[in-house]
Amino acid sequence: MSYLSKIMAAAGLVMGLALAGAVANAQQPAPKQAAPAPTLKPASPAALAAAKEILMMKNANAMYANAVPNIVEQTKNALLQSNLNYQKDLNEVAIIVAKNLAGKEQEIGDGMAKIYANEFTEQELKDLVTFYKSPLGQKLLATEPRAIQFSMSYMNQWGQVFAQTVNEQFRVEMKKRGKEI
Template identity: 90%
Template sequence: MTYLLNIVAAAGLVMGLALAGAPAHAQQPAAKQAAPAPAPALKPASPAALAAAKEILTMKNANAMYASAVPNVVEQTKNALLQSNLNYQKDLNEVAVIVAKNLAGKEQEIGDGMAKIYANEFTEQELKDLLAFYKSPLGQKLLATEPRAIQFSMSYMNQWAQVFAQTVNEQFRAEMKKRGKEI
């Protein structure tokens, strides 16, 4: 379950960065833009550990999480700029294509960062063991079925949350009714 939560958290972080970070940043005047938060300090990793981490991430198709990060950030930034510059819509649309082309491939920095994080969290031997596992029949089955299991898990959690929200709502109403306040 922890593994699932880590994947969901990582996917949420990447999507949050790709979809939410740029507009807020783009809307701030240049003089008031805050410096990005410093990355957490990671211990140095051996080339072998990084290579194993990258191979694991490739096997897990992690790049699918961040493949569209550059176009998404470009689009979000363009949309944020359009809000206060409607008369430049044609130009901003044209510039978005140029910016996306100029920055294509930058999303690989996310993959490199993820590999460093894996190499920080696991020893070189653990990464090699994980790699061996993912190459085993059970590891291959996990790689093949995990995305669907995660999708079903997310669907289940959403359904549960909807039902639970009704329970919470009913309890709020009951407690407020005890106070003589109908809501």
Template identity: 70%
Template sequence: MKMVFRMLPAASLLLVLALMGLPAGAQQPTAPKPATPGAIAAAKEILALKHASAMYANAVPNIVQRTKDTLLQTNLNYQKDLDEVAVIVAKKLAGRENEIGDGMAQIYAAEFTEQELKDLVTFYKSPLGQKLLTNEPRAIQLSMNYMNQWAQHFAGIVNGEFRAEMRKRGKQI
């Protein structure tokens, strides 16, 4: 989960760059099309092959902890109670993170046909698909690192251009 949060700034930059090329109408979400049970099953299998649940496995305890910490900031006298209540709430809501997986499966099933999803399952089970599943996280991490380095370097160039243009106007910044 920590790796996901470390990648968020770079992922956000990538998303912004990707959206800049889309027409305004393409950015509006549309209602998902109804999915067949077979499409949902194939989508869940793809997510299982990709170990997607690792991304949200600790969602419930993490949100319970963050909520407790937030409440504690303005209710310091209730620390003992909030600690005890956090355990109760976490137990009561345990398993709700599975809703994320179900939602992700719905999204996949809305974006791909049932046959496409079945073809993807076949691909991910193939030697090349297995290699992709094994090597893709590293490739993504290296790509994110490269993108962050590029963005830092490019920000320096942009800063230099701003300064040069401001000097032309007789202003030092």
């Protein structure tokens, strides 16, 4: 499995967990007032096109390619918990719902493009496209996932070692108070 695939699988897992929480919350009473979605400034068609091109070059769609089937499955499983006697029907309905909603995950890509267009000017997006097409940009696209993986691994290792340092500091300070922990 390539590194990019692993990163995208991890991102998909994170997204799936977040969406699973949304499914669970859907079964809870609605909150009194939900936080409003951030307002994005209007983007030109050229800015959106450049943003979509950047996302395509970064293979961002791999993060959400399975969003619809995953959410359908999570919803079905949540419904099964309180409707075990409908297992056969819910399994059959899940297939129908997934088929009816196939392709809706593209809304995620469109939203991501709008976010990029909100964060960068049209010219900056065009410059980024040019950069990603350059040899250095191509190298970045190819090696960044591995650098991110190694960085995450380093942060995890650092955190484990640092936690031991923090634990020792607690022990020293508590010992000064005459309390062994």
